[in-house]
Amino acid sequence: MSTTTGVRAPAGAVGGNALRPDGALKVTGAFAYASDMRWDGMVWGATLRSPHPAARIVRLDTARALALPGVLAVLTHRDVPGRPRYGMKVADQPVLAADRVRHQGEPVALVAADHPETARRALRLIDVEYTPLPALTDPEEALRGAGPLVHEERVDGRRGNIVRHVRIRHGDTAGARRRAEVVVSGVYEVGMQDQAFLGPESGLAVPGEDGGVDMFVSTQWLHDDQRQMCAALGLPPEKVRLTLSGVGGAFGGREDVSVQIHAAMLALHTGRPVKMSYNRQESFFGHVHRHPAKMWFEHGATRAGRLLFVRAKLLFDGGAYTSTSQVVIANGSYFAAGAYEVPHAEIDGYAVFTNNPPCGAMRGFGAVQSCYGVESNLDKLAHALGTDPVELRLRNAMTTGTVLPTGQPVDGPAPAARLLRRLRDRPLPPRPDPAADPFGLPGGQGRTTRGESVHRGVGYALGVKAIGFSGGVDDSSTARVRLSLAGGEPVAEIHTAAAECGQGIVTVQAQIARTELGVERVVVLPADTTAGDAGSSSASRITWMSGGAVQGACKVLREKLTHLGDGPVAAVLAEHGPLEAEFTYRHRRTHPIDDERGQGDAHIAFAFAAHRAVVEVDTELGLVKVVEPATAQDVGKAVNPRAVEGQIEGGSAQGLGLALMEELHVSGGQVRNPSFTDYLIPTIADMPAVPIDLLELPHPDSPYGLNGVGEPPTLSSTPAIANALRAATGLELARVPVRPEDIAEGR
Template structure:
């Protein structure tokens, strides 16, 4: 058995702040916090041994309500108090804005705690190395950040801790933080034997961070003709027991609290707090999901107060290239918000359910509980905007090494990066780039590991952009050297040559001049390239002003729902999507990302929530009780991809993974409100929320 006393190095780790103990030292701050480690030759022996451990606890009153975490007299979860971060954004003149606003609406909104619900639970294999170090094969989103936290805890220099990406069964932010990493390595080093650690699904619910639950108040002021004058927002996020990425999640939520609109005046406060609830951190959308839900819900409230069509209100205020954000930064890339709104608005609506409707098409499905005449239909819209890549002054970097060699008489490209393939398709894109740049069809993408430079995290919809830039840069350096060799052999200028079909060819005529394999027999060609995007700035802590972002992505959803309000049953009939993807490097993969993000938003709208009771205990840590959408819940999803190349990215591509998650949830909620006339301020919305509110009204 190992406890905190056996941790060989630093006792704590963390993504942003090293505040999370490897093993609990003097207190347990949330249900599921690791206390001791047991290893055995088989899982059952380990389980039985764990039962023999006795822990003496002094039970304290937990802090579980984010709303009271900062009140005087509330017990501090950490010595420094319960405030993780307060982000303040002040833009324009709010006193003048209130004088100009002719219509003002205010709404309170709440979002529950969502789980990433990835397919494969946490796992790792740690193998002691002959040099006293350790090899770790692990599912991760960011190998180098794992290494940065792991090596100090093991008391080892970074070069003696080597990580290799194992199969990743989905991530969505839940694999950014450490899980089995330190524990598996500690056991392997203590025993001198390989150690495999695999969470079951119950353990997985406690073994990774979740999406922050949020309580939000939004106030929109506008002129009578529907021009936005100001937005005031207060966002409160529950960070749980440890910091994880809460400081940047609350910042991202605050950056985009005003939505994808021209807003001349804004006052935004984003607050993240510590509680004794499970730790919360990165999840697809990274804070912008919460603020988009509040903003887009209040935009429909404003449209109702103005007597204006919600789609028209959004189009009238849509941001464009040149729009100045509440942070003071002007949008200098494509911003086709009006075009995206027009696309979903002009799309034909699905047919209404008739009196003899197939029960499978009605709310309640084959349970046959809904009468067609009781069904009400609603249509809702929402717009999502978020930054692509790291923001706030963080240097974004990705490294790639490309080797072109002769293998069995044919040219072959090997690509080595630390880019985490989490199902988003970055491995395929890397191979596509090598084929395009070097004219070679045989491409091998080597396993991602820490033997190559940092690739950054598979997050912020940045991986394809950044990894593509690194691989493209390395390929072009390889091409330059190969063409230089060919120029020497053929007596031609390198500028007259090109790589095509496994050979060096005449750039104009395409005539094959020299087989690549022949040029590579003497020695392979290898180059490493480090790609950076342009610098960003940290926002001013008092005003929130600063050029914090590199690029932006936009997505619009139109949701059509059928509701039986008396029973509270809902069926999403259609979820139409329009998204600017820059350049679809792999159109099928892009569609999959848009569909996946939209379905996660549907889950957050209607069913997905980790239930935590007043004592901080998780009530539903299993897929029996934590509900996620199945294929039966997924509606037709017509997708329109706008390909407007971004001027600063490789090939003009843009990030696509997170934006669909932003707008799908509020679009569905706005459709439910349209169908029922209810406020429905909290998501997810269950049948009881609709039926009880409808009956009371």
Template sequence: MSTATGAATRDGVGASTPRPDGRLKVRGDFAYSSDLRAEGMVWGATLRSPHPSARIVGIDTTAALRLPGVVAVLTHEDVPGQATYGMKVADQPVLAADRVRYQGEPVALVAADHPETARRALALIDVTYEELPALTDPEDAVRGVGPLVHETRVDGRPGNVVRHVRIRHGDLDAARREADVVVSGTYEVGMQDQAFLGPESGLAIPAEDGGVDVYVSTQWLHDDQHQMCAALGLPPDKVRLTLSGVGGAFGGREDVSVQIHAAMLALHTGRPVKMSYHREESFYGHVHRHPARMWFEHGATREGRIVFVKARLLFDGGAYTSTSQVVIANGSYFAAGAYDVPHAEIDGFSVFTNNPPCGAMRGFGAVQSCYGVESNLDKLARELGMDPVELRVRNAMTTGTVLPTGQAVDGPAPAAELLERLRARPLPPAGDGPFGTPGGLNNTSHGEGVRRGVGYAIGVKAIGFSGGVDDRSVARVRLTLNGGEPVAEVHTAAAECGQGIVTVQAQIVRTELGVERVVVLPADTQVGDAGSSSASRITWMSGGAVQGACKALRERITVLGEGSLTELLAVHGPLEEEYEYAHRRTHPVDAERGQGDAHIAFAFAAHRAVVDVDTELGLVKVVELATAQDVGKAMNPLAVEGQIEGGSAQGLGLAVMEELRVENGRVRNPSFTDYLIPTIADMPHVPIDLLELPHPDSPYGLNGVGEPPTLSSTPAIANALRAATGLELPKVPVRPEDITHSERR
């Protein structure tokens, strides 16, 4: 079933080529965006609202401007262009004018000669607020209860519902008559933070032409440029962005953070401006994963054939739109899971509240719905008295399966094989060593009340942009002679966020052109748009663009005649080709029944979790988190395994520890002291089984690998915890008190 991975060229496609930034990062020598400096630089800082909902009565900046070392204080009156911005809908104020809608909303900016001076100046800005009632329950938003978050919406729609996705597939009434067993459950997912290594930061330098050069860590240079141009009132050729060192992203850098503010201050002062959030401000300064409340109902025959699913998903999008429209769409599209379900009725709602804005995070809505559907599948298996893996295998998608949206899966769909591989894997022995039992080195338990549980889950999601959004990417490849040897230069705007796209681009050039020396130029807006480093798309799309440019160069070289590449370059000079890779067009689903070919491709991953639970103390140890995933083609096997391990770690965090706690619109734990992420002591062994089933439409047959591990890892752990404890455990993260204070089934 699997294809072998092999590298035809040294350090080419299929080789575990070392990353050029790897040693620098391990040694602490890598230059992140927060390390940037410029001659004459001043520091920018942001004043943020302490209230989740309030009217701004007045702003007095006099005292702040008088502080020695302060060079500028800006408010909404100083925004030179459009007053609002946003990825999908421009509804977020650059600086709040008359209202604040969430705790942490930017109100004013300061530039000073020292970061401490800037922080002191912020405290001197006198903002008079009139607190207003806050809408914090997403159910109230759906019901139309409580205040409007936006009195007048940019999109012209009424109420607090951002989007209602309605999917109707088959005949649910007929399916109910066919079902012998029906189970339902309500499941919740907490608000997860991307918890990237490097907080938001950037450097803006005013230029002699009246424009600005911005060096920033981001996921999408050209979309940032588009939003900045509107806010700054400048054309694209005056707003030039270059990617600086990115300390992780996971969706949290898709939305603009420091970009517009730093540029405003630089243009206003005529001096370079650096902005760098501290960790607490970072929690306020970017979007998070949508918390979700979901209800699922499954009907099946006594033989275990699923005949219908009915689901209601409610995602809290917070105060502004960000990507909530497409996150709820993605969650709804895959609410039936990785299964052949002939009848489906799915309603997905994303809503406005006065909670922190939510947007993209690894898995993009499919994480939430996968947790719900996989949790309810285990409940269905118990009701049927069937092995949970057998139930999944019996109903697993295959190539040709029609999704609830009416689209047929036309690429590899090895859902059953992934599950079977995990089921065949031997279970790990009982834990030993200092971290082998719940409680670990704390010696809180000696295993008296420890029970072991095993849980399975599988997930599916789309790869690439969906719903009618064109997916394309541009690359430029140039061949020159340097020291008498051919050198290839690659130039794209693809954002290197840690996933390894810089390495893969060089591997593709070596494979296609046979040139050993490859230089990947810094990503910037001086080359065509690469799209976002998100949706597990960047290797496919930007890799396809690089491959296309290389093929065009090969054709030119053939036309030039006989001779080595060195000889041809010596005679004809540098050769350059630019190529735009464009994939097949997708289509939006219709509003009434949610039908349409919305996706480019699909990716599958499965997990088996083995957990030990101290049922008396509520302590959990994930002993093993085995995974099987189809990657199409492992372009760089070591990097692929790293992506899968990282995604599994984030899924573990969501399962048992990670949640941004918001009470009455206020964030209670904006620090890594109280927002817990997995450490090496929490991480289990993660054996990885890679399938390489080439996708027919992609370069080299590759498929996206970064997001699928986050789908199935969380529900696999939750299902293992349920198996160990006999508890319903309807919400993640599962906390110790959920285990010790709950009644057994």
């Protein structure tokens, strides 16, 4: 790693490499994840799911299941005590299917039993008679209005299979097209990627003496889960209490509700603690996935390589229910011009309903798909111009003041060109020596190739994404900090609802308290809903927002300490007792995008990342070895540099997976590979070291000048690898993930 600053803060403070309190536990296998939870008297919950992508439920009989010894309850849609539908943005997803199922894996009934195997046996005894219906599985048909309606009556009052159409018009695209001297177009596709977190969905619901329920669950947003649970259970917030349990990865897949409502229903019905824990196959049906996309791009430029216009049409398959499709397609559309200065833009983004599995949030949130399309078409434009792809990008790279297609100027750091230059100037890795390194060539230790048909390719890509919630959302985060004495030493206790999903927010909060209060001992309390809402651990926002809340509470405490005396903290606390402060942090106001031309100041900040991928490709066998995915990224301020590196490495790995191997295969609405045997993710043999070049250009509006880190590397890594493959093979390769047969058969 290299950075723009050479001096680092002490390990425990902001800017230092603070150790994670959960690090040793996770490495040694001692960390308690949600699936490890136990409670006296606990029973097990299980879910019956539809085998059909579209069907009517003709008959549902639970008698045989209820008669099985050890079964305590079998619940159906008739047993939902509150609102029968839920959803993050639109409550259109049934808690349990009533008369119709709209995708394979839709929940139909619940079982509680004294043993997990008994619960699974009971599921097989529930008699369900289905009448299969024609399934709409082609998103292009959905866009055209062909095929059946997925929702005959939509809860948002609209009709048809289009979830949302985002329309952006900026400048005079028609005039710019007439003036353009070189025009290229392309059609690009992205497969359905899964978040593939290693810890499947799990939760424990404990009935309370007050008629409420305590929920211990792995999630990304405690308070939004609470909101949806309260509605479905018919209970007020004070009777639905959530505590974060150990999260085994998330990446957007835990934003939507999974086990929460179902486990709570069973617990309230039986009066017993109920644990629900999905196995790997069920996990593939129990959460949303990255939207598969088909995208049409057209770029026009002068002979000198100056971009004049972009026209783009994005089609995202949202599956059976809304989830976050409305905002995912918006985010993809807002950044369909990429990290470039394009004076004229015409962008149409569509998300549609189908009877495929529901899709929603995944790391990069729509911008991953459009970045792949933009960066692929720019390489095509560079080839048509006879220009080096890096030079084309440098000539058009965003700067501070660049106006986006949505009409918003970029008012923070915009080091797009600087990132590209740092990668371009980096020495290329040496050619692999098969004798010294059997992993150096495609095929690895299997020695599938001896190098006769191996070609090297180098590809670049640049990504930009908004940080935080956008479009007029009044985003906020609350923190409570308490100072007290323990053994004569001051101790700071931090209480927030920020979800630790592996990104390190617990460590960051402690670093901020040490920096602001000057105390060494810091305790971060478990995240739960008795603290104020922290918002979602998503959109690369949580360090900015919850970090700002903790910093604000600490500053209030500093003012109290100063008012009470100028002595050491311990002396002030000894005289005056414990001190406490609560603070709610809000970022600057944003504004909705208008529906007519897609204009508005919707975003609070932008983050940039670039990748240079070096690949070795056996063009006869179609095998690929990613030799080096070097990256450069502006992070504003590395609050914990080691954690920042981990985020960038992880984002690069998921981008490599999307480029080469990760895809849920869905045929006729049926998922064909719901296991890690058949759904491939990068292993240590696939993932090389990631050289990371960090820039720290402070953002003017954020705590410590920090910026979001986790999502941007996922944007640029996939197209950089795809562009490197094209450079090595000369093939169009217009779809990711690229398969060996795509290369070997010259597709």
